[in-house]
Amino acid sequence: MAAPATLSVLLGDYPHSRPLKDGTIPVEGVDCRFETVSPLYPAFARMVRDLEFDVCEMALATYLQAREAGVPVTLLPVVMIGGTHHQSLTRLPGGPPLAPRDLVGKRVGVRSYSQTTGLWVRGILREDYGVDASDVTWVTTEEPHVAQYRQPDNVLRSSAAKVPDLLRDGEVAAAVLGPRAIGTQGVELVPVIEDAAAAARAWVERHGTVPVNHMVVVRDDVVRQHPEAAAALYRALREAIRATEGQRDASPAGRVVATGWSDPLRAALEVAVRYAGEQQVVRSQIDLGRIEKEAAFLDA
Numbered sequence: 635m636a637a638p639a640t641l642s643v644l645l646g647d648y649p650h651s652r653p654l655k656d657g658t659i660p661v662e663g664v665d666c667r668f669e670t671v672s673p674l675y676p677a678f679a680r681m682v683r684d685l686e687f688d689v690c691e692m693a694l695a696t697y698l699q700a701r702e703a704g705v706p707v708t709l710l711p712v713v714m715i716g717g718t719h720h721q722s723l724t725r726l727p728g729g730p731p732l733a734p735r736d737l738v739g740k741r742v743g744v745r746s747y748s749q750t751t752g753l754w755v756r757g758i759l760r761e762d763y764g765v766d767a768s769d770v771t772w773v774t775t776e777e778p779h780v781a782q783y784r785q786p787d788n789v790l791r792s793s794a795a796k797v798p799d800l801l802r803d804g805e806v807a808a809a810v811l812g813p814r815a816i817g818t819q820g821v822e823l824v825p826v827i828e829d830a831a832a833a834a835r836a837w838v839e840r841h842g843t844v845p846v847n848h849m850v851v852v853r854d855d856v857v858r859q860h861p862e863a864a865a866a867l868y869r870a871l872r873e874a875i876r877a878t879e880g881q882r883d884a885s886p887a888g889r890v891v892a893t894g895w896s897d898p899l900r901a902a903l904e905v906a907v908r909y910a911g912e913q914q915v916v917r918s919q920i921d922l923g924r925i926e927k928e929a930a931f932l933d934a
Contacts, residue, residue, distance in 0.1 A: 639863035640665040641688040641856065644681070646674045646714060646848070649881040650891060653874040654867075661870040664863045679779040681707070681851070689852045689867060694906055695750040695915055697851060699780040701925070702916045706854035708928050710864075711895045712871050714848040716902070717887035718834035719754040724823035725808045726801050732808065732826055734763035741771045743800035743809035747789045748778045748915055751812040754845045757909030762833065767913040773806050775799075786914045798823070812847075834886070843901035844890040861931045868893070868932050895926055 643666050645651040653659040655668045669687060671677040681690040682700040685707075691714050692700075692707075700707060723742075725732050737759070744752040752772075759765040772789045775797055792800060800806040801823070808826050827833055838844055850871070852864045872893040882888035892899065903922050910916045 638663050638665045639860045640667065641860075641863055641867065642667045642669060642686075643689040643867065644669040644671060644674075644677055644687045645689075645691050645850070648714065648891075649878040650871070650875045651714070653877060654870050659870050659874050659877065661863075662866050664866050666867065679781075682780050685853055687853075688856045689850065689864070691848050692851045693750040693779075693848055694846050694903075695748050695753045695910065696779045697849065698907065698910050698916050698920055699748055699778065699783050700851075701920060702918050703780050703782040705780070707851040708854055708857050708864075709925050710850045710852060710868055710871075710929055710932070711899060711926075712850040712868065712875075712893050713846050713890050713899065714850065715887070716844055716846040716848070716890035717885070718838060719751055719845055720758060720827045720830040720834040720837065721825045722751050722810055722812060723755050723759070723808055723826045724801075724811055725826050727822055727824045734759055734765055734827060737765055737808060737826075738769045740807040741773050741790075741805065743773045743775070743792075743794075743797045743806040745797055745810075746774050746776045746778055747772050747785050748780070748783060749810070749812075750847045752810045753906065753909055753913065753915055754847075755810045756913050757905070758827075758837065760909075760912060762837070773800055838886055841901055841905055843898040843905065844886040846890060846899070846902045846906065857928075857931060865932050895929075900926075 641664055654661060675693065678692050678696045680686040681692060682696060682705050697709060756767045768788055773792050774789060775792055775794050792805060794800050797809045797811060801809050857864055875891055875893055882891060907920045907922060
């Protein structure tokens, strides 16, 4: 009997990833070596720069930039996390009134210009409030994951350690923080967008989808050499996501976790690609049809 294929796998810690990590749901015929990185997002740079893992969770904007740069990874139709982001544009409480339109000509903090939450927030600003990415100076605390990427001229790098520091020090009028970061940075923040929850519901209804933040990629050489192993991992993730459905609520963040090419996933990717082009997160056309075809080995 042939030895099982061995895959190094990096996934975040979620109810739908734990059954694979603890062996409750096996990856048939594959010896998975699950890596641990905390926080998770710095590992995205390690993946796109050095192909450090065989399989890796990856932020959507990082994947789009990696694809443009020719990084040899294949996208799997697995959504690990996502959610609405109208609440992710924040400010300090107690200051003067600040509406989205007031951000024109001002500075807004974001961890990286290519952070996926920032991609969604800038798209919302343009689509819902008429504020283009170029209308704002974006102040960052970290470099892009993809080394080849060159940021627009209206992106500046700060020496601040964290995005909330930019707010506390008065460097920016507002800041973009992912849902998990809000409330955990030692500073109380409030949304810039009034009734952010209602605005988010309207966005979801209009687009028929929920913003996607993280998916999963596999190295192209793994797909060529061990397609059955990559497919087995995908099937195990699909089973785990289905098995843990009851642990997720009916919120957009709960609904977005899924596997398989679906109309909502295609819609989310289409909007993300459009936003990315408008914001110069990518500067060339992304062929979503080709991306889907590259994952056809999953159905073989």
